[in-house]
Amino acid sequence: MQSLLAVALGLSFIACTSINSGRYENELGKQTYQTYCMACHGVDGKLKLNGAPDLTFSKMTLEEKIENVTIGGSMMPAFAEVISEEEIKAVAVYLNELKPSE
Numbered sequence: 001m002q003s004l005l006a007v008a009l010g011l012s013f014i015a016c017t018s019i020n021s022g023r024y025e026n027e028l029g030k031q032t033y034q035t036y037c038m039a040c041h042g043v044d045g046k047l048k049l050n051g052a053p054d055l056t057f058s059k060m061t062l063e064e065k066i067e068n069v070t071i072g073g074s075m076m077p078a079f080a081e082v083i084s085e086e087e088i089k090a091v092a093v094y095l096n097e098l099k100p101s102e
Helices: 002-036 062-071 085-098
Strands: none
Touching: 002 085, 062 085
């Protein structure tokens, strides 16, 4: 019985840690987006200033988004020297928040 309780407590701890980690990454992604991306992409990803695409229709994978933010694209500057890898991944994940709910 004690081992079952220990497993349940361990799983609860892991679940809570994952939830808090996800919240942190989402907040970091949102803050990074607001600081570095919003000027051209807008608060909702639809601004399209300076040739920026509407992010709500992006079909890029997470890896493609990370690469695009890292090395830049057409008119978008590279951010590898500006923000951390953690911020780049967080903002790439956050971009999914801009897509309309299906």
